[in-house]
Amino acid sequence: MTIAEASKKYDISADTLRYYERIGLIPPVPRTKSGIRDYDEASCGWIQLMKCMRKAGVQIEALIEYVALYQQGEETARARKAILEEQREQLRMRLEEMQESLHLLDKKIQHYEETVCAAEENLRKIEKERG
Template identity: 65%
Template sequence: MTIAQVSQKYGVSADTLRYYERIGLIPPVHRSAGGIRDYDETDCGWVEFIKCMRAAGLPIEALIEYVALFQQGDDTLPARKALLLEQREQLAQRIADLQAVLDRLDRKIQVYDEKCVAMERLLRRP
């Protein structure tokens, strides 16, 4: 696939894809004989993985480290797992924090609902 096709498929600009490759966020993409990026299934898998992890809020630095470890081979499996576990823990904490905020908003909205119902009752009285 060309960079334009990958860009369209994953909703990531071509500039972002080139940037991700340049900083090591995705491994070097295969190139055609003419030097044009030719994304294969593996390359697309990396783009999809990085897009998913970024959407979850993982920092670029952690993902660069993960990719670098991956490229070093299976000896880094424990380190990669530890990195992912640490990121998972941080994400779970952010989710818990957001859930607490959501719960507070729900309680606040409930108070407004109760006040609206009380106000409507007062307005209905002759």
């Protein structure tokens, strides 16, 4: 699959794919004899993983380290797992913070519905009585 096809399939720009490869966020992509990137199933799997992880807010540095360890072989499996566990915990903490923020927003909206909307309704009644 060409870079243009991969870009379209995963909704990520070709420049971003090149950048991800350059900084080690995805392993080097196989190339044709003429040097054109040829995204295979493994490369596409890395794109999917990194897109998902970045969308979740996982740190680029942690992902680069993960890929580098992966390229070193199976003896780094525990270190890779530790990175994933650490990132999972950070994500859980962010989710908790977001849940707290959502709860606060819900309370604020409810307050407006109870007070502002009620006040507006009272004003309409008064205007109706006058008019």
